[in-house]
Amino acid sequence: MKYSFDKSLGNISRMISKSLGKSLEAKLTARDIFITAEQWSVLSLLFQKKKLTQIEIGTLLGLDKVQIVRIIDILEKEQLVQRVISPTDKRFKNVNLTPKGIEIYHKIVPYATNVHADAFSSISEEDIKQCLATLEKINNNLKH
Amino acid sequence: MKYSFDKSLGNISRMISKSLGKSLEAKLTARDIFITAEQWSVLSLLFQKKKLTQIEIGTLLGLDKVQIVRIIDILEKEQLVQRVISPTDKRFKNVNLTPKGIEIYHKIVPYATNVHADAFSSISEEDIKQCLATLEKINNNLKH
DNA sequence: AAATATTAGTTACAAATGTAACTATTAAAA
DNA sequence: TTTTAATAGTTACATTTGTAACTAATATTT
Numbered sequence: 001m002k003y004s005f006d007k008s009l010g011n012i013s014r015m016i017s018k019s020l021g022k023s024l025e026a027k028l029t030a031r032d033i034f035i036t037a038e039q040w041s042v043l044s045l046l047f048q049k050k051k052l053t054q055i056e057i058g059t060l061l062g063l064d065k066v067q068i069v070r071i072i073d074i075l076e077k078e079q080l081v082q083r084v085i086s087p088t089d090k091r092f093k094n095v096n097l098t099p100k101g102i103e104i105y106h107k108i109v110p111y112a113t114n115v116h117a118d119a120f121s122s123i124s125e126e127d128i129k130q131c132l133a134t135l136e137k138i139n140n141n142l143k144h
Numbered sequence: 145m146k147y148s149f150d151k152s153l154g155n156i157s158r159m160i161s162k163s164l165g166k167s168l169e170a171k172l173t174a175r176d177i178f179i180t181a182e183q184w185s186v187l188s189l190l191f192q193k194k195k196l197t198q199i200e201i202g203t204l205l206g207l208d209k210v211q212i213v214r215i216i217d218i219l220e221k222e223q224l225v226q227r228v229i230s231p232t233d234k235r236f237k238n239v240n241l242t243p244k245g246i247e248i249y250h251k252i253v254p255y256a257t258n259v260h261a262d263a264f265s266s267i268s269e270e271d272i273k274q275c276l277a278t279l280e281k282i283n284n285n286l287k288h
Numbered sequence: 289a290a291a292t293a294t295t296a297g298t299t300a301c302a303a304a305t306g307t308a309a310c311t312a313t314t315a316a317a318a
Numbered sequence: 319t320t321t322t323a324a325t326a327g328t329t330a331c332a333t334t335t336g337t338a339a340c341t342a343a344t345a346t347t348t
Contacts, residue, residue, distance in 0.1 A: 062159035
């Protein structure tokens with residue numbers, strides 16, 4: 001197989017990741033919502049999973065614990081999430097959305113959906129599914 | 145279409161991009177080659193295109209002109225590339241690989257190929273092609 | 289049970305990155 | 319033609335990010 005290094009997976013994935021983040025953040029700041037793409041990832045993950053430790057969040061999102069501390073610090077200061085020390089193991093802090101966090105989650109969903117719609121426009125649903133499935137395989141391959 | 149925000153395109157592409165970069169850099173530093181993934185992107189692009197202005201490099205790789213200045217500064221200091229002021233328009237600087245740059249390009253190719261092989265292992269060539277094609281469409285959708 | 293090692297989370301500092309303002313040069317408008 | 323605007327590239331500074339060392343709690347070993 002021939003590899004084209006300028007349009008390689010690395011370059012394309014970096015560009016897409018950056019574009020998606022910038023695009024979402026632009027839409028949000030235009031609405032005076034000051035949430036970064038990574039903060040949004042944490043919010044939506046917590047909405048889905050209800051309660052996760054910081055390490056779990058980091059593992060699922062591919063972010064290290066220091067980054068998670070920083071994101072949760074900000075989200076907690078904004079009262080969008082809360083940290084609850086686990087009663088069974090005091091090292092763990094369970095993080096969950098506050099009512100305000102759930103509210104802002106619902107507020108952001110349309111913009112996030114919109115960004116995806118832009119990204120996927122004029123591409124068949126099947127192609128997108130296949131692409132995402134392949135990306136997940138690749139991502140798993142790279143988890144050494 | 146249902147969007148799963150934790151395994152979304154944004155998260156997966158960010159993770160893949162980061163993993164690929166780290167993986168390549170680890171292989172290279174182990175061989176005492178101190179080239180970052182982004183520097184490598186520039187080197188391989190220049191190998192393909194022979195001669196590009198800094199703006200052209202930035203456009204092709206989705207990096208802004210400040211980042212390009214920094215990367216070219218480093219590569220030039222290492223004598224892997226050279227800047228040549230365009231005779232027809234003194235604003236432009238044409239960048240090209242030096243013999244040493246070409247040499248190191250060839251030295252790195254096997255490691256970059258290896259990283260891709262890891263990433264693509266046990267995935268059919270067809271799936272990979274389709275995935276990359278879709279990613280390129282997505283990337284184009286996100287331009288501007 | 290005491291000592292040692294791990295683990296979750298945090299903090300502090302160094303390194304990398306983004307933003308804005310700058311120079312030099314060319315193009316366009318008045 | 320001169321002055322205004324636009325462009326390529328650079329620099330300086332503020333912000334963000336990564337790395338390493340740290341605390342506190344639990345698990346493991348001796």
